[in-house]
Structure formats: structure tokens, C-alpha cells
Amino acid sequence: MTTPPLTNWAGNVTFRARQVHSPSSVDELRHLVASAEHIRALGTGHSFSLVADTEGDLVRLDGLPPRIDLDRQASTVTVAGGLRYAQVARELHRQGFALANMASLPQISIAGAVATGTHGSGNGLRNLASAVAGLRLVGPGGRLTELRRETAEDQLSGAVIALGALGIVTDVTLDVEPAYDVAQWVYDGLSHDRLAQAFEEISAAAHSVSVFTDWHADTAQAWLKTRTDQPGAGYPGDDWMGARPADGPRHPIPTMPGTWCTVQSGTPGPWHERLPHFRPDFTPSSGAELQSELLLPRAAAPEAFAELRALGDRIHPCLQISEIRTVAADDLWLSPAYRQDSVALHFTWNQDTAAVLPVLAAIEERLVPLGARPHWGKLTTLAPQDVIGRYERAADFAQLLALHDPAGVFRNGYVDDLFPRKS
Ligand SMILES: Cc1cc2nc3c(=O)[nH]c(=O)nc-3n(C[C@H](O)[C@H](O)[C@H](O)COP(=O)(O)OP(=O)(O)OC[C@H]3O[C@@H](n4cnc5c(N)ncnc54)[C@H](O)[C@@H]3O)c2cc1C
Known part of the structure; x- marks a missing residue:
């Protein structure tokens, strides 16, 4: 058991928990849950939220057995939920398998x-x-309880x-799926005008595309990640969309060392060593930061870019970097990309809540009318009822909540604000 106070990774949240447990078996965890209010x-x-x-x-699960059970027949792997992507990805790759996608950090x-x-990121991911x-x-x-796709989709x-x-x-x-290789190229000097005019072409230019900008300068940086087993995977050229290949390793935050990031300059490597931007053995991003992110219908991207550029003078002083990604539509009820191919507009802010929140509010005021939904794990100034009002399956989730947890054992203030208890 850890003695609080305990903070999140960024240090902007001090958890109010009375106790922090680290069970070493599922039975011990079951016992803890059974005796907790x-x-x-x-x-x-x-x-960050x-x-x-x-x-x-x-309760932390990193003390539970680190299960990684591959089922080659079913093309699935069953893993302990507390494991990190880096641990799972390494072992999967060793056995010749891969995940379809990863976040910026493993x-x-x-x-x-x-x-x-x-x-x-990726139009198809x-x-x-x-x-x-x-x-x-x-x-x-x-x-x-077990929930499986075959029996309870x-x-x-x-x-x-x-x-x-x-x-x-x-x-x-x-x-x-079977393991695959990815090559990553970084391009400097992508003009904002080109980005807005040709975003569909730009986001479709590779398996996974990320664009970094501060919304203030006239140009942005693009990271293209291509699967070497897919057509058109070669070098995009010395002039790609008017941008030029970076002359050395880049970090999304211009003041941070590029060597903390996964290998660039087109050298192919395993999927899990290219899809994330950050290496598992270095601090991801800057470490001293706040983050927010909004997901919008992909078609709204050019209009959203124009709004953000108009706010560039206010955004720039508080910002470390902003990232533009795409996310393919899915069917998950609380997914910000529910049934909607999306563009995700991410902001890595300075760790200065008082300066950041008014700027974030101004961004949200402009992007909400375009259909923006905030990332559940990042900061937002939107009222919980305005957020959940954007989810057509919210009532279904509330029912699921009542079914699985009628007494609200797993609820917290965040969940109560989104899904108020019926009295
Ligand atoms: C540097 C950095 C880079 C990031 N990059 C990306 C990115 O590329 N893309 C992106 O979308 N997000 C990104 N994020 C956000 C991050 O992925 C999410 O906040 C994510 O939830 C973090 O996972 P975690 O294990 O830290 O979860 P936590 O923050 O610890 O928990 C998140 C939620 O999951 C619940 N939870 C955790 N474990 C369990 C469990 N075993 N059972 C039930 N519930 C559980 C918690 O109760 C909580 O509600 C980034 C964050 C940072 C700090």
C-alpha cells in the first residue's frame, strides 16, 4: 500500500485517494474490491483530467502477474491490463506479431x-x-465478469x-496481426496554406501522418510513417508538398532533443519502434506540461485550422507544440470518433493552468460549433453536460453503468458529473 498524496504523471492532479493498493493476485484484488465502498x-x-x-x-495493477498470452489461431493476445504498451509490444514483436496502432508514447x-x-494517427487507423x-x-x-466480442459485442x-x-x-x-516494419520521415517547412488546402491529400500521404505547429509561424512540420509492406511506401521525395526533409532527428517540441524520439530519416524498423513518437526509455514529450485535445469531423479540418490560426497570437505564448492527427471512425459508444472519421487537434501547453485555461476556453468556443469533442484524459473547459450531450449513445452507457455498478462503487466525481445518479 502506498501512502498518499500521489500525483498524476504531469503533477497537475493530486489524487485524493485515502489509500493506494497494489495487489499481487486477482484474488487479492477481488477481496479489496469486495471490501471497498x-x-x-x-x-x-x-x-491530465x-x-x-x-x-x-x-488500486494499481502493476503488481499482478504480467500475463501476455498469444492465441495465434484467433489472432489475439490476452494481456494483464496494467502492463504498458512498451512491454506488450516488445513481446508481441518477438513472437512475430503486431498491434494495428499505438499512441505517441508507449x-x-x-x-x-x-x-x-x-x-x-492515420486515416485508416x-x-x-x-x-x-x-x-x-x-x-x-x-x-x-467477462465480456467478449463473440458473445456480447x-x-x-x-x-x-x-x-x-x-x-x-x-x-x-x-x-x-503479423509483425510489420515502418519507416518514418520528417519534413520541415510545410506551409499552413498548403496544409489547409490539401489536408485530405496530406493526411492520406502515409499510413500514419502527424503535423506539428504552433499556429503562429507560417509553416508546420510533418511526420510520415509508412508501412514497408504497403504500396507507395518509398521515400516521399526531396520536395514533398513544398516541404523539405529534416536535416537531423526532430522532437515535436523544438527545444527538446530529437534523439529522445523514435528513429526517423526513413530507416525501416519494427512497428512498435516507429509508430510512437517517443522512445520507451526516455521522458515522452517534455514532462513539464499540460495537454488538451479536441476531436472533430475530419471534413471540418480546414475551417478548424483557420480558427486556430486566427487565435495564434494568444495560443503561441502558452504553447509548447500542437499536433494534428487523424482517427478513423469506430463503433465504441464513448469514443470521440464514434461513427465519424475525425481530425484530432492536440495542444501541449506550458504548465501554467491560469494562463492556459482562458486560451483553451477561446479555442473550445470556436471549435465546439464545428463538432469538437474533448479527449477524456486531457483538459477541457467545457461543462460535463455539454460534453456528454455530444454522444448519441450516452443514455445507453448510463444504463450499462446502472447494470454493472448499481451502487456506484467505481464512480467518481468525474463520472457523476457526466452521468448523474438517478435519485
Ligand atoms: C506525454 C503524453 C503523451 C500522450 N499521448 C497521447 C496520444 O498520443 N494519444 C492519446 O489519445 N492520448 C495521449 N495521451 C493521453 C493518455 O494516453 C491517456 O490519458 C491515457 O488514459 C493514459 O493511460 P494511463 O495508463 O496513464 O491511464 P490513467 O491516467 O492512469 O487512467 C485513465 C483512466 O483509466 C482508468 N483505468 C486505468 N486502469 C484501469 C483498469 N485496470 N481498469 C479500469 N479502469 C482503469 C482510470 O480509472 C482512469 O479513469 C498522452 C499523455 C501524455 C502524458
């Missing part, structure tokens, strides 16, 4: 990332939760992105 899981604490906070107990836990709809074929949860009273679509509210996820079954 309020309890929820903590992953690696990389969320209050999604993981509780006044009850927190340090986050599988269950925590999935619970908040974490995503990478859905968020990480879309790979979930099954979950095993410890529910109220320590009861074990609809419930699973509701339960995957669940903000930690349906129980403690001990095991996650993920779809896998």
Missing part, C-alpha cells in the same frame, strides 16, 4: 489507455480501444471506453 483503478497516471481521481481507494498502461479512447476483443473485469462485490462496444466506471479491468484481449 468506493474504489477505482489507476493506470500509469498519464491523464480528473478521470482517475477518487476520494475512495485507488509508456501508458493498456487498460488506462483503452478506458479513455487513446489514439494514434482507429483508436487503441478498437483493438479490444474482450475484457475481464472485477465488478462490485469482487465478482468477475454490443455490451463490449459500450464497455471498452468506460472511464474506469464499470470495474477494474484485469485482462484485455487485443486483436493482433
Whole structure:
């Protein structure tokens, strides 16, 4: 048991938990849940919102057996939910398999990332939760529940992105595919005018495309990640969309060392060493930061870019870097990309909440009318009821919540604000 206070990775949230447990077996976890009034899981604490906070107990799963069971026949792997993507990816690759997608960093836990709809980038790539074929949860009273795609597809679509509210996820079954290689190129000097005019072409130019900008300068930087087993995977050229190849390794934040990032300049390498921007053995991003992100219909991208450029003078002084990514539509009820091919507009801010929140409010005021939904794990100034009002399956999720956790054992303030309890 850890003695609080405990903070999230960024240090902007001090968890109010009375106790933090680290069980070493599922039976011990079941016992803890059965005896707790309020309890929820903590992953690696990389969320910036209050999604993981509780006044009850927190439980970390990194002490549970580090299960990674590959089922070659079914093309799935079942892993302990507390494992980090880096651990799972290394072992999967060793056995000749891969995941379809990864986030910018491999340090986050599988269950925590999935619970908040974490995503990478790619017109054809859905968020990480879309790979979930099954979950095993410890529910109220320590009861074990299995939800599998074959037998409970609809419930699973509701339960995957669940903000930690349906129980403690001990095991996650993920779809896998044969291992593949990826080559990554970085281009400097992509003009904002070109970005706005040709965004569909730019975001389709590789398996995974990220564009970095501060919304103030006239140009942006593009990272293109191509699968070497796909057509058109070669060098994009000395002049790509008017941009030029970077003359050395780049970090998304211009003041940080490029050597902290995954290998660039087109050298092919394993999928899990190219899809994330950050290496597992270095601090991802800057470490001293806040983050926010909004997902919008992809077709709204040019209009959203114009709004952000108009706010460039206000954004720039508080910003470390902003990233533009795309996320393919999925069917998960609480997914910000639910049934909508999306563009994700991410902001890595200076760690100065008082300066950042008014600028974030101005951004949200302009992007909400374009259909923006905030990332569950990042900061927003939007009222919870305005956020949840943008989810057509919200009422279905509220029912699922009532079914799985009628007494609200796994609820916290964040969940109560989104899904008020019926009195
Ligand atoms: C540097 C950095 C880079 C990032 N890059 C990206 C990115 O590329 N794409 C993106 O979409 N997001 C990104 N994020 C956000 C991050 O992926 C999410 O916040 C994610 O939830 C973090 O996972 P975690 O394990 O830290 O979860 P936590 O923050 O610990 O928890 C998140 C939620 O999951 C729940 N939870 C955790 N474990 C379990 C479990 N076993 N059972 C049930 N519920 C559980 C918690 O209760 C909480 O509600 C980034 C964050 C940082 C700090």
C-alpha cells in the first residue's frame, strides 16, 4: 500500500485517494474490491483530467502477474491490463506479431489507455480501444465478469471506453496481426496554406501522418510513417508538398532533443519502434506540461485550422507544440470518433493552468460549433453536460453503468458529473 498524496504523471492532479493498493493476485484484488465502498483503478497516471481521481481507494495493477498470452489461431493476445504498451509490444514483436496502432508514447498502461479512447494517427487507423476483443473485469462485490466480442459485442462496444466506471479491468484481449516494419520521415517547412488546402491529400500521404505547429509561424512540420509492406511506401521525395526533409532527428517540441524520439530519416524498423513518437526509455514529450485535445469531423479540418490560426497570437505564448492527427471512425459508444472519421487537434501547453485555461476556453468556443469533442484524459473547459450531450449513445452507457455498478462503487466525481445518479 502506498501512502498518499500521489500525483498524476504531469503533477497537475493530486489524487485524493485515502489509500493506494497494489495487489499481487486477482484474488487479492477481488477481496479489496469486495471490501471497498468506493474504489477505482489507476493506470500509469498519464491523464491530465480528473478521470482517475477518487476520494475512495485507488488500486494499481502493476503488481499482478504480467500475463501476455498469444492465441495465434484467433489472432489475439490476452494481456494483464496494467502492463504498458512498451512491454506488450516488445513481446508481441518477438513472437512475430503486431498491434494495428499505438499512441505517441508507449509508456501508458493498456487498460488506462483503452478506458479513455487513446489514439494514434492515420486515416485508416482507429483508436487503441478498437483493438479490444474482450475484457475481464472485477465488478462490485469482487465478482468477475467477462465480456467478449463473440458473445456480447454490443455490451463490449459500450464497455471498452468506460472511464474506469464499470470495474477494474484485469485482462484485455487485443486483436493482433503479423509483425510489420515502418519507416518514418520528417519534413520541415510545410506551409499552413498548403496544409489547409490539401489536408485530405496530406493526411492520406502515409499510413500514419502527424503535423506539428504552433499556429503562429507560417509553416508546420510533418511526420510520415509508412508501412514497408504497403504500396507507395518509398521515400516521399526531396520536395514533398513544398516541404523539405529534416536535416537531423526532430522532437515535436523544438527545444527538446530529437534523439529522445523514435528513429526517423526513413530507416525501416519494427512497428512498435516507429509508430510512437517517443522512445520507451526516455521522458515522452517534455514532462513539464499540460495537454488538451479536441476531436472533430475530419471534413471540418480546414475551417478548424483557420480558427486556430486566427487565435495564434494568444495560443503561441502558452504553447509548447500542437499536433494534428487523424482517427478513423469506430463503433465504441464513448469514443470521440464514434461513427465519424475525425481530425484530432492536440495542444501541449506550458504548465501554467491560469494562463492556459482562458486560451483553451477561446479555442473550445470556436471549435465546439464545428463538432469538437474533448479527449477524456486531457483538459477541457467545457461543462460535463455539454460534453456528454455530444454522444448519441450516452443514455445507453448510463444504463450499462446502472447494470454493472448499481451502487456506484467505481464512480467518481468525474463520472457523476457526466452521468448523474438517478435519485
Ligand atoms: C506525454 C503524453 C503523451 C500522450 N499521448 C497521447 C496520444 O498520443 N494519444 C492519446 O489519445 N492520448 C495521449 N495521451 C493521453 C493518455 O494516453 C491517456 O490519458 C491515457 O488514459 C493514459 O493511460 P494511463 O495508463 O496513464 O491511464 P490513467 O491516467 O492512469 O487512467 C485513465 C483512466 O483509466 C482508468 N483505468 C486505468 N486502469 C484501469 C483498469 N485496470 N481498469 C479500469 N479502469 C482503469 C482510470 O480509472 C482512469 O479513469 C498522452 C499523455 C501524455 C502524458
